[in-house]
Amino acid sequence: MDKNMLRELAASFVAQAPGNVITDKSAINREVAGLRLFSEPVLGFASAKDPVFSRLQDEGIVGPHFATPDSWVQGARSVISFFLPFSETVRSGNASVAYWPSAEWLHARYEGQMLVNALAAHICESLKSQGYESLVPSSDVRFFSRGKSSADEVPAFTSNWSERHVAYVCGLGTFGLSKGLITRHGVAGRFGSVVTALELEPDTRPYTRYDEYCSLCGDCVVNCPVGAITLEAGKDHLICSEFLDEVRARFSPRYGCGKCQVGVACESAAPPRH
């Protein structure tokens, strides 16, 4: 199996997956029945031995708790990261509502995450069927993610496998002021990844700075309904997280906000530099 085969495998899965379309039965309202959640996935590849994975263990990046690829899969050779961009209907739906997330966005975050997990599992199982030991870190029992309260020494709002940081290493994009990862297809979408023993040619990262694709335009500062982002300090995770708790209480089991990802310069493309 090579990179092109993996790209085709992922694209075909997303195009045909019933989970990429909201059914009449699960739709929050009639307007969103038949809604397509994601457009075609974009894949990035890195060597499991890329030294940037170890750099993620530095304090202030992810931290020492970040688990490098070889701690998930013994003999890991490659990391495959994918970005699933939200469809135009999902993005414009959320941009048209001022404060709470739109019905389209609630579906894209909740049912959409199930599709992200299914795509990662599909890639992983396809590799395993070819004899390559592979694993989806975010679905493994050893995976953890910390919210605002941390019972141990792990800093709040971090995890031991950060999809955005992994996507950065795999050449998919750089960080924005809103802390989203801005890809060449924008910031609005979801990430997933697989660690595998299959050797794949790493992609060249087309950037040198961690924030190269952010123009510092300030659109996300203006759009945030609770003032969680400032040009001076970036995103305050605690303010954002408390608002997301409010959303969850109101729309449970669905959740999300994403106003910093829609109606902004980096929504569906990397903006020109400031």
Ligand code: SF4
């Ligand atoms: S909206 Fe502007 S400032 Fe905010 S992350 Fe996107 S490019 Fe950066």
Ligand code: SF4
């Ligand atoms: S997700 Fe919503 S609350 Fe959080 S930073 Fe973005 S716009 Fe603000």
